Amino acid sequence: MTKxxxxxxxxxxxxxxxxxxxxxxxxxxxxxxxxxxxxxxxIEIRGFGSFALNYRPPRTGRNPxxxxxxxxxxxxxxxxxxxxxxxxxxxNQPR
Amino acid sequence: MIPSPxxxxxxxxxxxxxxxxxxxxxxxxxxxxxxxxxEEIRNALERGEGVKLSGFGNFQLRDKPQRPGRNPKTxxxxxxxxxxxxxxxxxxxxxxxxxxxxxxxQA
Numbered sequence: 763m764t765k766x767x768x769x770x771x772x773x774x775x776x777x778x779x780x781x782x783x784x785x786x787x788x789x790x791x792x793x794x795x796x797x798x799x800x801x802x803x804x805i806e807i808r809g810f811g812s813f814a815l816n817y818r819p820p821r822t823g824r825n826p827x828x829x830x831x832x833x834x835x836x837x838x839x840x841x842x843x844x845x846x847x848x849x850x851x852x853x854n855q856p857r
Numbered sequence: 858m859i860p861s862p863x864x865x866x867x868x869x870x871x872x873x874x875x876x877x878x879x880x881x882x883x884x885x886x887x888x889x890x891x892x893x894x895x896e897e898i899r900n901a902l903e904r905g906e907g908v909k910l911s912g913f914g915n916f917q918l919r920d921k922p923q924r925p926g927r928n929p930k931t932x933x934x935x936x937x938x939x940x941x942x943x944x945x946x947x948x949x950x951x952x953x954x955x956x957x958x959x960x961x962x963q964a
Contacts, residue, residue: 787880815959
């Protein structure tokens with residue numbers, strides 16, 4: 763499912779709203795989530811999961827082409843942990 | 858920079874407030890929209906479909922085979938059953954936004 767498919771599904775759920783509202787709402791939610799992570803905040807959505815930043819310490823890496831050593835600085839990377847309901851619903855599929 | 862004790866948590870309530878204030882949905886619609894947003898993503902994943910939200914990231918499914926495990930208390934061996942799990946991969950854009958605001962200049 764892509765973002766535009768998600769918008770279509772939401773628009774169909776809210777026939778009283780104009781389609782543009784679903785589009786705007788999805789963009790607003792995603793912007794707020796990105797903004798929270800960029801500010802170093804956590805996101806906690808009960809039944810879905812949580813997003814937080816994980817620390818990556820500085821390390822010595824190698825340029826895979828030249829083999830040259832390069833210092834990779836420390837950084838923070840977004841991490842998602844699925845919540846209980848999502849974990850269970852995803853795993854309960856017949857295969 | 859280390860996430861400080863002043864760190865905030867974004868929840869469904871704040872997202873609904875935002876839709877109320879910025880999109881002009883009424884309070885009930887804003888709350889329902891936020892709930893539906895996450896429910897549609899859960900539905901897609903439950904159907905076995907990955908979810909691609911350009912600019913934010915992708916939710917993918919991974920089938921993990923059974924592997925040996927242990928009860929950490931008793932040391933007893935119990936297999937960890939095969940399962941399907943969700944993984945999230947942040948987009949380059951989101952990773953860049955996070956790295957930018959956490960680079961040395963703000964430490």
